[in-house]
Amino acid sequence: MNKKFVLGIYDDEDVLLTAIENVRAAGTKIYEVFTPYPIHGIDDVLGIKRSRLPIVAFMCGLFGTCFALWMQIYMLGFDWPMIIGGKPHLAIPSFIPVTFELTVLCAAFGMVITFFIVTNLKPTLKVRMLDKRSTDDKFVMAIEVKEGTTDLAALSKLLRSNGAIEVNEKEVVK
Structure with missing residues (x-):
């Protein structure tokens, strides 16, 4: 055509x-x-x-935050509870670095994948x-x-x- x-x-x-x-x-x-x-x-x-990509970034970041908190609470509180350095099983302040990193990772990957899908960019x-x-x-x-x-x-x-x-x-x- x-x-x-x-x-x-x-x-x-x-x-x-x-x-x-x-x-x-x-x-x-x-x-x-x-x-x-x-x-x-x-x-x-x-x-x-205006692009709706910031909304996608927020939603992916929120997913990353929820996933990181759930993962750490489940692993350190229920699956394999250990007392590390006298801290309680659910030491939320010590979860902050991992939660932050997973939030940023999910938001970044979510934006890139959404951008490629919406713009129909592919290797060919x-x-x-x-x-x-x-x-x-x-x-x-x-x-x-x-x-x-x-x-x-x-x-x-x-x-x-x-x-x-x-x-x-x-x-x-x-």
């Missing part, structure tokens, strides 16, 4: 941000914007919602490179062309009127 894109190439991030606002205000859906470095505020301009992933200059010094706004519904001339004119230095069409084999 082939997808067709119209690419607006920009060489200034402020012009790009203004162009994104104007293109979205004109009712055109932007497929993706590629930049050589992160741009502050571009997520808000593109209308991308082939990255679509629409324009190689987006990794160097240009900003690329990609708009997907739907057959029969997108007017290419009007779209090209819209991008040029909003500061695009170059407008290209690209077909990508999926």
Whole structure:
């Protein structure tokens, strides 16, 4: 299945941000914007919602805390109770280092695994490179062309009127 894109190439991030606002205000859906470095505020301009990854991190960290406390209380209090240094079986203050480490470990692994699942990243992933200059010094706004519904001339004119230095069409084999 082939997808067709119209690419607006920009060489200034402020012009790009203004162009994104104007293109979205004109009712055109932007497929993706590629930049050589992160741009502050571009997520808000593109209308991308805030990530729920911190919620996942909190839940995984909470699981790690509960698991660490349960494991230590069970092992040292019920399974194999021993008196170590005169401390009671359930010496909660001595459980803090292990609990902290397991909380951080579960939160970190949980975030990484969730990120890979949500973004569909896998070792066999082939990255679509629409324009190689987006990794160097240009900003690329990609708009997907739907057959029969997108007017290419009007779209090209819209991008040029909003500061695009170059407008290209690209077909990508999926």
